[in-house]
Amino acid sequence: MKSRFLILLLAPTTLLHSALGASTTAAEDRLKAAVKEVLALAAVASSPADLARDLRPVLLKNICFDAMTRRAVGPGWRQFTAPQQEKAIALFTTLVIRTYGDKFTPGEHPNIQFKPASTPAPGRVEIPTTILYQGSRYEVVYRLEEAEDWRITDVVIEGISLVANYRSQFDAAFKKDGANGVISALTQAEDQS
Secondary structure, eight states: HHHHHHHHHHHHHHHHHHHHHHHHHHHHHHHHHHHHHHHHHHHHOHHHHHHHHHHHHHHHHBBBBHHHHHHHHHHGGGGGGGHHHHHHHHHHHHHHHHHHHHHHTTTTTOEEEEOOOOOOETTTTEEEEEEEEEEEEEEEEEEEEEESSSSEEEEEEEEEEEEHHHHHHHHHHHHHHHHHHHHHHHHHHHOOO
């Protein structure tokens, strides 16, 4: 009788652990496939501009730019009109893709080591990596969330969150000029990249 009771108590824990393990595996597989696709494009790119153009469809399917933009703007996002939100997402997407593309030197390949993933909350996975590129070592954590499929919602490079970094930049613009200030800051950042 006691053994049946113990099995009943442990069964939900075992099922939850199995489900979380399956979730991390799906997220890891998605990230590894995306990285492989990015590296294949970077290997044949003739310029950073060409790479950014070629990366766009890959990054659009693997990064949730809506969530990234909303979080980068912060609480003020609710004060944006629908057209302002669309414009901010489009500008932020282009900025991130260009910035990301500019980090690669055509023909040079980073060495990426994937470490075991963790699940900080249901539907969220963090995958730490070590990247060796051009003689430098970087600790990078990819944060993924599951909506329709696993997608990247933040990247933490050497302890600095991409979303938090942009949020600190956009906060002053929002406090000064609201949504139009953030859109203006995004436009200026895009023009400088």
